[in-house]
Amino acid sequence: MSKLKADISIIQSGIFSQWDSDSNELPRFLEATVHVPAVIDMEFGFVTRIKKAKNQVLKYCIYHPNIPDADGNVRPPFDGEVFIKENDWKFYLGDCIWSPVSNKVGNWRMTLELNGKIVADKTFKVFLP
Numbered sequence: 001m002s003k004l005k006a007d008i009s010i011i012q013s014g015i016f017s018q019w020d021s022d023s024n025e026l027p028r029f030l031e032a033t034v035h036v037p038a039v040i041d042m043e044f045g046f047v048t049r050i051k052k053a054k055n056q057v058l059k060y061c062i063y064h065p066n067i068p069d070a071d072g073n074v075r076p077p078f079d080g081e082v083f084i085k086e087n088d089w090k091f092y093l094g095d096c097i098w099s100p101v102s103n104k105v106g107n108w109r110m111t112l113e114l115n116g117k118i119v120a121d122k123t124f125k126v127f128l129p
Contacts, residue, residue, distance in 0.1 A: 005052065006050065006051065006052050006053035006056070006114055006115075006119070007049075007050070007051040007052055007053075008048055008049070008050050008051075008053070008112070008114065008119040008120055009048065009049050009120075010046045010047070010048050010120055010122065011047050011048065011049045011090070012029045012032070012046060012047040013032060013034070013045075013046040013047075013122055014029070014030070014031045014032040014033040014034070014036075014044060014046075015030045015031040015033060015036060015042065015043065015044050016028060016029055016030055016043045016044065016045065016092075016094060017030060017043065018041060018043050018096070019043055019092065019094060019096075026047060026090060026092045027043060027092060027094070029047070034122070034123065034124050034125055035124075035125050035127065036097075036108075036124050036125065036126045036127070037126075037127060037128075037129040038097050038101040038102075038104050038105055038126050038127060038128050038129065039097060039101065039129065040097055040098060040099055040101060041096055041097065041098075042096055042097045043094055043095075043096045044094055044095065044096070044108075044124055044126075045092060045093050045094020045095060045110060045122075045124075046092070046093060046094070046110065046120065046122050047090055047091065047092050048090070048091050048093070048112060048119075048120050049088070049089075049090055050084055050088075050089045050090075050091060051087060051088050051089075052087060053084045053087075053089075053114060054084055054085070054086055054087045054089075055083070055084065056083075056084050056114060056115070057081050057082070057083060057084070057114075058081065058082050058083075058084055058091065058112055058113070058114055059079065059080070059081050059112070059113040059114075060079060060080055060081070060082065060093050060110070060111070060112055060113075061077050061078070061079040061110070061111050061113070062077060062078040062079070062093070062095055062108065062109070062110050063077045063107075063108065063109040063110075063111075064077065064078070064095075064104075064108060065104070065105065065106025065107055065108060065126070066106070067103055067104060068103060078095070091112075093110050093112060093120075094110070095108065095110075097126065101128070102128070104126055105126050105127060105128055106125075106126060107123050107124070107125055107126075108123065108124045108125075108126055109121070109122070109123045109124075110122050110123075110124070
């Protein structure tokens with residue numbers, strides 16, 4: 001593990017253009033906000049700049065506001081891991097609203113964890129317009 005202390009900061013947070021997960025390009029930043037209207041395909045989240053953490057594993061988690069699955073059970077948080085590719089790397093963590101919008105209202109918390117410590121944490125308040 002690197003002896004350098006990782007430097008992580010949220011550089012953009014709010015509403016973004018639609019994100020293409022198959023592309024290396026980050027979505028385009030549109031508006032700084034934590035208040036997100038529950039509109040189908042509304043993309044929101046944050047971009048972090050991660051320095052001095054190359055070759056480490058970054059864990060992400062998105063906590064949804066008790067959204068039910070097709071069987072009516074509450075969906076678990078969406079989580080996973082990514083490998084930090086560069087010493088100065090930008091990473092987008094976000095989600096979008098899908099149908100029906102009525103059950104997407106509430107707090108959506110998004111976190112990043114590095115070496116067992118939360119290094120980025122943002123809560124968005126999704127509301128019916």
